[in-house]
Amino acid sequence: MSADMIQKGRIGSLKSRTGCKTCKIRRVKCGEEKPRCLRCASTGRQCDYATVNLSLSRGQPPRVHRGLSTVSPVHRERRAFEYYFFHAAPSLSDALDLGFWRGTVLQICGHEPAVWDAIAALSTFYEHPPSVGWPGLYRIQHTDRLPPPQSRNHRDALTWYTRSLRKIQQQIQRGIADLTVVLVSCVLFMCIESLQGNIKAALALYHQGAQLMNGASADTRETSLLKATLAPVFVRVGTLVTIFDGVAPLPDRLPSPRTLESRFSSLPDARITLYSLVTDWKIFDCDSVVVHQQKSTTFISPDTLRRLQTRQQALEGGLLAWHRRFCGMDAVVQYNKSSSLMSEDAAAIHAGSPSGIIAILLMTYLSALILTRTALTPAETVYDAHETDFAKILAHAPAALASTAVDNGYQPPFVFDMGIGLPLFITILKCRSPTIRRQALRLLGQAPAIQGMYICHSAAGLLALVVAIEERGPSCSQEDLSVASLLERVGRVPRDGERIFALRAAPWSSAGGETCTALQYSRRECINGKMAVIDEMIVLPASSPWKKLTIL
Known part of the structure; x- marks a missing residue:
């Protein structure tokens, strides 16, 4: 394929003076053969020459005609x-x-x-x-x-x-x-x-x-x-x-990310480097899961723990180095200045600017940094020391939401990249402040429904369930598990033994053959003076909205 077919550029007018309608909209040269041009004939497309005007004024969305279904x-x-x-x-x-x-x-x-x-x-x-x-x-x-x-x-x-x-x-x-x-x-x-x-x-x-x-x-x-x-x-x-x-x-x-010792030349340069670090974090997270499966780090072999600690330090250093260089970029300096404004004014300034991209990258960075620093500590209470960082994640969310909103203020149904969904998911799951959790849940409800391969609205229901179980116990009714019900309650900070440290949503087949969702989770509880890992599961939905959900 020639470079001319790939080069980036502005798409020209969709109108043409002659040629069939199909060739016009496909932006290919029509041979104007009658009654059917060769291009349409070769691809099996309908061909006609009636006048159709697809040209629209700049900045105006196309009008949706209700009669199109016919x-x-x-x-x-x-x-x-x-x-x-x-x-x-x-x-x-x-x-x-x-x-x-x-x-x-x-x-x-x-x-x-x-x-x-x-x-x-x-x-x-x-x-x-x-x-x-x-x-x-x-x-x-x-x-x-x-x-x-x-x-x-x-x-x-x-x-x-x-x-x-x-x-x-x-x-x-x-x-x-x-x-x-x-x-x-x-x-x-x-x-x-x-x-x-x-x-x-x-x-x-x-x-x-x-x-x-x-x-x-x-x-x-x-x-x-x-x-x-x-x-x-x-x-x-x-x-x-x-x-x-x-x-x-x-x-x-792939284009190799620039070394972290150099200055980022552009936002794409900074973004691809951060994504590479996030990939490294996830691989490290998978390898360090052995720590969370134990009651404490004393059950891990010294050599294994030492290797994990070395990787943890290297990854944390890479993230901090990325942040230093990122904050030195002119666009990020300007973003940080505008972020000191009131949230509504800042959102108006951020709309249509690279500030939304910057906000998402900073939210992603903070999430990866928190999870890296806490990866080798089994106790869920370790996240309490990072409440300030969780609050910073929420502070960047308005700019990120403003950047993805369409002209009417609504969010699109899907964005291709990793947006604010994952940082908010981590915040709701790991920050036990009831206020921050609920703020994050509200923001998640305002985000695009699907971000990359992450279904935000399904995640909101799942996270509301997790918060309800931690705050009210596993015997709460299905009504208590809804997002709306959770947001109406003040909430509380769950005790250490009530906190969920592992979570998995899996398909579950009922006796009648119906497929539903099962939430499998684990928590640590002190029993007779000894720490034990408790594995539990809830099957949703309950057969009645007032039925107590049963731990299996």
């Missing part, structure tokens, strides 16, 4: 592309990635029908997001139990998605697939699956994409294009996959 599929397809251009693409990620979503992706779709179909599917799911609630907790393992399409829009989206998948698979089987096209399609497919709550499929797609990227020939023009356009995308997705899966294969030919 028009032909090709018109709905074109409208989906229009919605992607004006709404989905600008909201999918922050300003640092517009070159990918409104540059690379759109330029490739002009000559690749598979990418065009994937855009139409993604756009439709973006405008009409499927309902992803509590079932999302067990969908990770049971992707074959996804609900059927909820509307005609969803049926259209699935039709386009299936068509795109089939085209890519056929190209691969015939040995004519362009690697860049396949990887761009893979990114779009991951978004489509995440929007449906199908996290397992999104994870599988990442692994396939990383494998393809690792298999690319070295020192070719195609490889250099992959490094410039797709490798940064995959390294960030790889961090999310590592958080979910424990360890993920990162593409071999």
Whole structure:
């Protein structure tokens, strides 16, 4: 593929003076053959020459016509592309990635029908997001139990998605697939699956994409294009996959993060370095889980503990070095000055500026730093000393939310990157201050519903359950477990023996064959003067909203 097809740039006008409607919207030159042009005939698309004006005034969102459900599929397809251009693409990620979503992706779709179909599917799911609630907790393992399409829009989206998948698979089987096209399609497919709550499929797609990227020939023009356009995308997705899966294969030919001894040249430079550190933290966290499985560090062999402590110190040093250099950037200096304002004024200043990106990076940094410093201490009370850092995470949230909000003030249903969801999740789970916990839960409810592979609204219900069990005990009713009920209560700081240190949501099949969510958790309790690990589980939902939930 030529560099001209990949270079970033502003997309020109969607109007053209002549040619069929399909070629106009696909931004390809129409041969103007009548009654059906060769481009449409070769791709099996409908072709007509009626006048359609897709040009809209700058800064104005496209008007949603209620009669669109009755028009032909090709018109709905074109409208989906229009919605992607004006709404989905600008909201999918922050300003640092517009070159990918409104540059690379759109330029490739002009000559690749598979990418065009994937855009139409993604756009439709973006405008009409499927309902992803509590079932999302067990969908990770049971992707074959996804609900059927909820509307005609969803049926259209699935039709386009299936068509795109089939085209890519056929190209691969015939040995004519362009690697860049396949990887761009893979990114779009991951978004489509995440929007449906199908996290397992999104994870599988990442692994396939990383494998393809690792298999690319070295020192070719195609490889250099992959490094410039797709490798940064995959390294960030790889961090999310590592958080979910424990360890993920990162593409071999990624741009190496700059050494922490040098000054960051840009926000993307700082971001990719932080993501690399977060990946290192997760790998360290997986290795240090042996500490949390014990009653105290005295049960760990001295050599194992010493090796873990050395890694902990190195990771903490790397995070602190990142923060020093990050805070020296001009944009971050300006952000810190504006953050001293009242929250509403600061949010207005932050909207449309890189401040939202800075806020998310600082929230992510603080979360990783807290978890690194506490990783080798089994007692959950260790987090009490970090209450100030948890409060700082919340202080950055308004700027982050302002940066992702759309024109009407609402949050989009999905953002591609790791946003504020994970830092807020960690805050609610590990900070036992009832005030901070509830503030974080409110902020989580204001965030985009799905961030990367993280389903925020499902997580909010799960976290409310954890807080309720810690504050009120496992015998609370299902009504007590709701987010709304929790926010109405003042709450209290749970005792050490009431604190949950390990948590897992898993699918559970009832005797009647119904699939629901089981929450498996562990806590430490002093019994007869000895510390014991207590493993418990709650199955949701209860058969009655007033029934006491039973510990299994």
